[in-house]
Amino acid sequence: MEERKDTAAVQKMRVDRAASSLCMAYLLIAFFAFGLAALAGVLQGLVRGGMVTLPGGINYYQLLTAHGVLMGLVFTTFFIIGFLISGVARTTGGALTPGSLRLGWIGWALMTVGTLIGVVTILRNDASVLYTFYAPMKASPYFYIGTALLVVGSWIAGIGIIASYRAWRKRNPGKTSPLFSFMAVATIVLWFIATIGVAVSVVFLLIPWSFGWVDRVNVLLTRTLFWYFGHPLVYFWLMPAYIAWYVNIPRIIGGKLFSDALARLAFLLLILFSIPVGFHHQLTEPGVSADWKFVHVILTFAVVIPTLMTAFSLFAVFETTGRAKGAKGLFGWFAVLPWKDVRFFAPMIGMLAFIPAGAGGIINASNQLNQVVHNTIWVTGHFHLTAATSVTLTFFGVSYWLIPALTGRTLTAGINRLGILQTVLWTIGMLIMSGSMHYLGLMGAPRRTAYTTYGDSAAALGWMPYHQLMAIGGVLLFLAAALMVGIVIYLAFFAPKGMTEYPIGEEAAGALATPRILERWPVWIGISVFLILIAYGMPIMDQVTHVPPGSPPIRTW
Amino acid sequence: MHLHKYEKIWLLFGGGVLVLFILILSVNSFAMGMMPPSHMEMIDPTKVDQTPPFDNPGLRQVGDNEYELVMTAFIFGYAPNEIEIPAGAKVTFKVTSKDVVHGFAIPGTNVNMMITPGYISTLTHTFSDPGEYLILCNEYCGIGHQVMATRIVVKGKEGEKS
Amino acid sequence: MSRNVPQFKEKTGSNASLKGTLASVLLVGAFIVVSWFGIFFLFLSRS
Numbered sequence: 001m002e003e004r005k006d007t008a009a010v011q012k013m014r015v016d017r018a019a020s021s022l023c024m025a026y027l028l029i030a031f032f033a034f035g036l037a038a039l040a041g042v043l044q045g046l047v048r049g050g051m052v053t054l055p056g057g058i059n060y061y062q063l064l065t066a067h068g069v070l071m072g073l074v075f076t077t078f079f080i081i082g083f084l085i086s087g088v089a090r091t092t093g094g095a096l097t098p099g100s101l102r103l104g105w106i107g108w109a110l111m112t113v114g115t116l117i118g119v120v121t122i123l124r125n126d127a128s129v130l131y132t133f134y135a136p137m138k139a140s141p142y143f144y145i146g147t148a149l150l151v152v153g154s155w156i157a158g159i160g161i162i163a164s165y166r167a168w169r170k171r172n173p174g175k176t177s178p179l180f181s182f183m184a185v186a187t188i189v190l191w192f193i194a195t196i197g198v199a200v201s202v203v204f205l206l207i208p209w210s211f212g213w214v215d216r217v218n219v220l221l222t223r224t225l226f227w228y229f230g231h232p233l234v235y236f237w238l239m240p241a242y243i244a245w246y247v248n249i250p251r252i253i254g255g256k257l258f259s260d261a262l263a264r265l266a267f268l269l270l271i272l273f274s275i276p277v278g279f280h281h282q283l284t285e286p287g288v289s290a291d292w293k294f295v296h297v298i299l300t301f302a303v304v305i306p307t308l309m310t311a312f313s314l315f316a317v318f319e320t321t322g323r324a325k326g327a328k329g330l331f332g333w334f335a336v337l338p339w340k341d342v343r344f345f346a347p348m349i350g351m352l353a354f355i356p357a358g359a360g361g362i363i364n365a366s367n368q369l370n371q372v373v374h375n376t377i378w379v380t381g382h383f384h385l386t387a388a389t390s391v392t393l394t395f396f397g398v399s400y401w402l403i404p405a406l407t408g409r410t411l412t413a414g415i416n417r418l419g420i421l422q423t424v425l426w427t428i429g430m431l432i433m434s435g436s437m438h439y440l441g442l443m444g445a446p447r448r449t450a451y452t453t454y455g456d457s458a459a460a461l462g463w464m465p466y467h468q469l470m471a472i473g474g475v476l477l478f479l480a481a482a483l484m485v486g487i488v489i490y491l492a493f494f495a496p497k498g499m500t501e502y503p504i505g506e507e508a509a510g511a512l513a514t515p516r517i518l519e520r521w522p523v524w525i526g527i528s529v530f531l532i533l534i535a536y537g538m539p540i541m542d543q544v545t546h547v548p549p550g551s552p553p554i555r556t557w
Numbered sequence: 558m559h560l561h562k563y564e565k566i567w568l569l570f571g572g573g574v575l576v577l578f579i580l581i582l583s584v585n586s587f588a589m590g591m592m593p594p595s596h597m598e599m600i601d602p603t604k605v606d607q608t609p610p611f612d613n614p615g616l617r618q619v620g621d622n623e624y625e626l627v628m629t630a631f632i633f634g635y636a637p638n639e640i641e642i643p644a645g646a647k648v649t650f651k652v653t654s655k656d657v658v659h660g661f662a663i664p665g666t667n668v669n670m671m672i673t674p675g676y677i678s679t680l681t682h683t684f685s686d687p688g689e690y691l692i693l694c695n696e697y698c699g700i701g702h703q704v705m706a707t708r709i710v711v712k713g714k715e716g717e718k719s
Numbered sequence: 720m721s722r723n724v725p726q727f728k729e730k731t732g733s734n735a736s737l738k739g740t741l742a743s744v745l746l747v748g749a750f751i752v753v754s755w756f757g758i759f760f761l762f763l764s765r766s
Contacts, residue, residue, distance in 0.1 A: 019706070023644075035655075059700060060703075061636035061697065061700065061702070064697075070586055081761050088688050106562050128700075130697055131741065134657075134658050134696075135658075136656070136658075136674060137657050137658075137670050137699065149664035198732075218672060219624055219658065219674055219675060220675070220676070221672060223673075234679070237563075259558075259559070261558045262558060262560070262564075265558070281595045282671075284593050284670045284671050284672075284677045285594075285595075285668055285670075285671040285673055285676075286594065286595065286596045286598070286671070286673055286677065286679075287597060287599075287673060287675075287676050288595060289595055290586065290587075290592040290593065291596065293592075293593065293595060294582075294583065294586065294587075294592075296578070297582070298579060301575045301578065301633065304575060305568070305571070305575075306571065308567065308568060308571040308572075308744070309564070309568065311743075311744050311747055312563075312564050312567050312568075312740060312744050314614075314741070314742045315744060316561075316564075316737055317737045318740075318741045319737060320736065321738075323717070323736050330739050330742055331739050331742070332739075333739055334739070355747050355750055356750070356754075358751070359750055359754045360606070360754070361752045362578070362751060362755060363755055363758045366578060366581065366582055366755070366759075367582045367586055367592070367593060368585065368586050368591050368592060368667075368762065369582070369758050369759060370593060371593055371667045371668075371669040371670075371762070372565020372667065372758055372761060372762050372765070373697035373758075374662075374695075375660050375662065375663075375669070375671075375696055376669075379568075395668065399746040417584060427730070433578050438577045439600070442761070443664060443665070444662065444665055444666075445664070446660070446662065446693060446694070446695035447695065448696075448697040448717070448727075449693075449695070449702060449703045450702070451703065452701040452704060454691055454693060454704070454706045455704075455706070456608050457691045457708075457723045458689070459602065459665070459691050459704070460691070485627075488757060514558075515558060525609075529651060543578040546597075546599075546600035547599075547757065548601060548602065548675030548676060549602065549603065549673070549675065550602075550675070551603075551621070551656075551674045552603065554632075554656050555655055555658055556632050556698055556699025556700065556701075557699045557700040561737060563737050563738075563740060563741040566741065566746075567741060567744045567745070570745070570748060571748055574748060574751065574752060576732075581759070638723050643751060645721060665765070666765050667762060667765045
């Protein structure tokens with residue numbers, strides 16, 4: 001193939017080779033982790049369904065730890081950083097600053113080393129503590145060290161993203177930043193504020209205790225610090241999916257952005273209200289008062305608002321675009337969306353899945369209603385809708401154009417068709433699996449539990465048919481996962497060469513200017529810190545001063 | 558910033574629904590006493606077996622068809638196991654862990670709480686219907702997590718309620 | 720910043736052309752309301 005001579009304008013619409021290589025490095029690790037995690041997942045489903053016994057030497061909870069860590073910490077973080085870097089490069093002129101590139105690679109290296117160390121401890125059955133690693137179950141200190149390296153690496157990459165954004169702003173004084181870059185920075189800001197909690201817990205509490213340098217650990221404090229992090233973690237996953245929905249999808253469907261300002265406001269509100277809410281993951285725990293739990297519940301409901309805004313915005317883009325194409329009637333625009341384009345279809349299923357996903361989330365956070373669902377497999381059903389469908393199908397949908405755009409290849413019609421099939425298979429598998437999980441959870445079946453009938457108890461025996469359905473759904477998902485890994489490998493290394501657009505939506509003509517206050521980061525970070533101090537200040541002081549004796553480390557597997 | 562009229566309607570409606578949920582939850586929680594279990598009583602997690610009342614777990618009657626059930630949770634079971642109470646009994650569970658974080662849940666009921674070492678978890682439930690109820694651990698606690706369970710048998714004639 | 724700027728209604732669409740959007744989000748809202756009350760009544764029935 002001859003070298004294309006890019007005009008300066010075309011160059012700006014692409015991502016240069018240096019940034020592309022960096023992004024691909026992140027994406028390839030992401031999908032490698034995804035493949036391993038999918039294998040663990042299907043085995044779990046088959047075991048719980050009573051269809052398979054694990055070969056000697058592998059314990060169910062080891063698999064479950066691998067699945068959770070690889071899916072929820074590795075696949076996600078690597079994909080997200082790669083995606084964000086690509087979009088920042090794309091929207092700030094086609095390249096990252098040299099400093100950003102360096103930081104991106106250093107971050108990647110640290111993240112990969114941390115992941116490897118953590119995975120080794122899991123494989124050696126020294127860290128069967130699940131991805132929440134609750135004390136006083138004690139994993140190998142190297143598990144915590146691996147986790148810390150993964151987080152620190154992501155910080156370094158995040159600083160790189162911010163650096164390129166700031167360089168753009170210096171080159172373009174007084175201008176509103178590109179929407180993708182703004183949203184990427186918002187995601188990184190959220191991540192920095194959120195990870196402080198888990199970093200403090202891991203570095204100052206768990207690592208010393210797991211090495212034996214201190215005898216006891218304050219269990220409740222480690223849990224509170226984890227969930228201070230654990231809730232915004234899910235928004236760290238969600239916000240990049242929202243970026244794809246707000247910025248890439250309008251371009252893909254031939255439309256325009258609905259409102260640049262409201263989109264930015266939504267992201268700022270997500271930062272403000274996704275962090276001071278962690279007690280909604282601790283609603284049935286002792287040691288946290290009912291009053292503080294309710295404060296967090298109220299703040300959690302506030303975080304629903306930016307998603308309500310997002311729902312309106314997305315439907316508005318679809319309707320406006322559809323009507324411009326001539327669609328009529330109340331819902332005619334729905335039918336003329338490009339359903340046969342996998343770059344739209346996969347993320348769209350993700351968006352639709354977010355309806356039951358979000359509704360379930362509101363229920364989960366509803367204070368005493370949590371007692372109906374806490375630690376049941378309903379919760380697992382919930383996050384397989386949010387993370388494993390809305391976010392994951394969106395990431396898949398992005399990959400169909402992102403990987404070819406970065407590698408100088410094309411999305412062929414054949415892969416497009418295969419992608420539609422992959423999406424349909426994933427959706428059916430998830431409907432069966434997550435649907436069963438929601439129902440079974442209401443019946444009281446626990447999550448995070450290996451095959452059991454509790455001594456042939458009537459309740460547990462009644463659950464078995466649904467466990468079998470879950471296994472069937474899991475098998476379909478695994479087939480879809482394997483197909484996706486194959487698609488990714490093909491797109492990255494074997495697809496025909498050519499130019500693939502990196503779709504970035506534009507504002508409609510005549511759109512109002514975005515208020516400057518939306519880009520004054522110190523204001524919003526300040527409000528965020530203020531809310532965190534209100535929601536967590538007194539409870540954490542209480543958990544540090546009014547404490548029972550701590551717990552010694554215990555290995556229970 | 559321009560908010561389309563329909564978006565204003567939507568956000569007012571959505572916000573209103575959320576406020577309604579909060580109001581319902583707060584009345585039900587604080588006025589009707591149905592808040593989630595949130596007790597602050599503490600204990601030394603390494604001395605549970607020596608600390609009353611956990612040095613003698615079991616069922617004690619404290620009123621007319623009212624009981625206190627003191628239990629310990631540990632890898633991988635509960636003490637006591639196999640408990641019997643009459644139909645209509647109002648039972649206050651007081652549970653603590655001798656080791657790691659456990660769960661305590663009765664499927665089909667609202668009995669669902671975490672047992673955190675260092676704390677005493679308390680919850681009250683009235684067993685109106687006779688039958689056999691499973692108490693299981695729903696917080697991963699180790700290799701034997703899936704066998705960690707016990708039973709409460711609520712005695713009484715079928716269909717007879719207190 | 721945008722207090723006295725004329726609204727470009729014809730670009731962002733008159734009310735009629737976002738009717739489908741309003742209908743769609745209200746359907747989402749209805750789903751949230753129904754599912755929430757479903758669990759609320761389940762909770763009450765179990766207490």
